[in-house]
Amino acid sequence: MNTAVAGGLLTASNPIIPEWFEVIWGSIAFFLLLIVMWKLAIPPIRRAMEARTERIQGDLDDAATAKSEAEELRASYDARLAEANAEAARIIEEARAQAEEVRQERLAAIEPEIAERRAQAEADIAAARERAMAEVRADITSIAVGAAEQVVMASIDEAAHAQLIEDYIERVGN
Amino acid sequence: MNFPDIGHLLEWPNILPGLDDTVFALNKVGIIYLFAFVAPVVMFVMAKRRYDRAEVITAPRGIQTVAETSVQFIRENIIMQSIGPDGLRYLPFLLTMFFFILFSNITEVVPLIHFPGNARMAMPLALAILVWLVFNGIGIKHHGFFGYLKNVVIPPGVPKALLPLVALIEFVSTFFVRPFSLAVRLFANMLAGHLLLVTFAVLSHTVFWLALTDSTPTWLVIITPAPFLMLIGLTAFEILVSVLQAFIFTILTAVYIGGALHPEH
Amino acid sequence: MIELLAQADNAVDGLKAVGAGLGYGLAAIGPGVGIGLVVGNAITAMARQPESAGMVRTTMFLGIAFTEALALIGFVVFILLNFA
Numbered sequence: 003m004n005t006a007v008a009g010g011l012l013t014a015s016n017p018i019i020p021e022w023f024e025v026i027w028g029s030i031a032f033f034l035l036l037i038v039m040w041k042l043a044i045p046p047i048r049r050a051m052e053a054r055t056e057r058i059q060g061d062l063d064d065a066a067t068a069k070s071e072a073e074e075l076r077a078s079y080d081a082r083l084a085e086a087n088a089e090a091a092r093i094i095e096e097a098r099a100q101a102e103e104v105r106q107e108r109l110a111a112i113e114p115e116i117a118e119r120r121a122q123a124e125a126d127i128a129a130a131r132e133r134a135m136a137e138v139r140a141d142i143t144s145i146a147v148g149a150a151e152q153v154v155m156a157s158i159d160e161a162a163h164a165q166l167i168e169d170y171i172e173r174v175g176n
Numbered sequence: 177m178n179f180p181d182i183g184h185l186l187e188w189p190n191i192l193p194g195l196d197d198t199v200f201a202l203n204k205v206g207i208i209y210l211f212a213f214v215a216p217v218v219m220f221v222m223a224k225r226r227y228d229r230a231e232v233i234t235a236p237r238g239i240q241t242v243a244e245t246s247v248q249f250i251r252e253n254i255i256m257q258s259i260g261p262d263g264l265r266y267l268p269f270l271l272t273m274f275f276f277i278l279f280s281n282i283t284e285v286v287p288l289i290h291f292p293g294n295a296r297m298a299m300p301l302a303l304a305i306l307v308w309l310v311f312n313g314i315g316i317k318h319h320g321f322f323g324y325l326k327n328v329v330i331p332p333g334v335p336k337a338l339l340p341l342v343a344l345i346e347f348v349s350t351f352f353v354r355p356f357s358l359a360v361r362l363f364a365n366m367l368a369g370h371l372l373l374v375t376f377a378v379l380s381h382t383v384f385w386l387a388l389t390d391s392t393p394t395w396l397v398i399i400t401p402a403p404f405l406m407l408i409g410l411t412a413f414e415i416l417v418s419v420l421q422a423f424i425f426t427i428l429t430a431v432y433i434g435g436a437l438h439p440e441h
Numbered sequence: 442m443i444e445l446l447a448q449a450d451n452a453v454d455g456l457k458a459v460g461a462g463l464g465y466g467l468a469a470i471g472p473g474v475g476i477g478l479v480v481g482n483a484i485t486a487m488a489r490q491p492e493s494a495g496m497v498r499t500t501m502f503l504g505i506a507f508t509e510a511l512a513l514i515g516f517v518v519f520i521l522l523n524f525a
Contacts, residue, residue, distance in 0.1 A: 017186050017367070022199050028205075028280075028302055029299075036268065040272075042224070043224060046227045047243055183524075253495070364514075367516075368516055420502065427503065
């Protein structure tokens with residue numbers, strides 16, 4: 003097949019074989035691009051990217067440092083807080099122990115007095131009772147003797163009456 | 177349907193007066209290559225101006241993002257994976273290669289240009305030869321001529337009986353198949369893409385004019401938009417192919433350089 | 442194809458065209474299967490280990506590139522036979 007030659011078309015008919023002038027222009031373009039890239043374009047971009055990487059890394063490092071510092075600070079605060087809590091608990095416990103001790107002491111101090119007073123009171127009661135008993139007994143005896151006299155005025159012998167009175171007193175005494 | 181002649185699709189007249197048939201004749205393909213030089217330069221110069229202006233380091237913006245992303249992409253996804261940290265000195269070379277191929281490919285879908293520079297064998301072949309020189313040069317520089325030759329033809333862990341066969345295959349594949357397939361892959365991909373787009377464009381055109389004729393059957397009128405929709409889809413596909421071919425050419429270059437530097441891998 | 446045959450001056454051109462078409466078709470079979478295998482296995486690998494998807498994708502593109510080269514050589518032969 004004949005390729006079109008009209009209109010100033012070049013006559014190379016094989017599409018596989020490269021045209022020299024195309025190779026020339028392509029190579030010129032490629033090597034110019036290579037030089038521009040190598041010498042002008044890429045170094046500043048690489049520098050900027052590296053600088054940015056460094057800066058971001060630096061920022062990240064700073065943030066990490068700040069964070070660890072904050073952590074430390076928090077840990078120390080926590081420790082101090084715990085210490086204060088423990089201190090407060092200790093103080094309260096101590097105060098409670100002291101109060102208990104004082105209470106025990108006071109109780110111990112007041113115990114003999116109470117016992118003494120109680121004994122005193124019991125003795126007083128016993129004495130009063132004894133006294134009352136004796137009075138009652140004396141009164142009853144005299145009343146009984148008086149009553150008996152009036153009864154005995156009539157007849158019965160002394161012995162039997164005495165016996166009766168004794169029994170009576172005995173009963174009353176109990 | 178009149179499919180244009182292949183020479184009409186691929187060969188362009190010289191525009192510089194008096195230079196017809198000389199080595200400095202400039203045609204559309206040459207202009208596309210010059211565009212592939214100018215476009216990345218404009219991009220990087222715009223990015224560079226921001227660095228020069230900014231006293232403090234700022235977050236990247238606009239075109240600067242594209243420039244930095246591409247540098248980052250070449251560095252992390254191509255060099256680090258294929259060569260290693262000692263390949264970082266080839267970053268400008270690989271970045272240039274990537275952008276040059278990308279911009280001379282992408283003209284395939286740019287309105288009013290519609291021709292991929294790499295659908296001509298010129299630059300694929302020239303770049304493949306350049307890559308061949310570069311990776312062999314690096315291998316010879318690092319291991320000496322015979323050391324490099326030994327690294328190439330004797331892969332580690334091959335049984336002795338198979339060695340002559342493997343050595344022959346490795347020799348041919350490294351020194352002949354590599355540049356050949358590198359050039360042909362790029363060239364044929366772009367040429368095939370271009371022919372595909374041309375086919376569907378011509379088809380759309382033909383079907384459209386047919387639909388305007390009274391004698392055309394109704395079913396043909398109904399399917400009129402179909403080739404055009406296909407053309408749109410293929411255009412999107414060709415954008416993908418353009419980027420992918422630039423990426424593949426670049427990463428293969430990196431792999432070959434890596435193989436020349438570290439033959440043990 | 443029929444147009445091409447009609448245009449051919451003699452039987453050799455027609456045979457060239459037939460050979461080119463058949464050659465490209467045959468050259469596309471192997472790479473078609475091959476790319477299918479490459480991508481399928483890459484997807485399996487990515488599904489099993491999503492964290493290594495980036496590396497697998499790069500390697501997948503490399504594999505596709507190597508496999509595809511065969512089909513493209515077939516395409517170049519097609520162009521050569523038809524237009525050279």
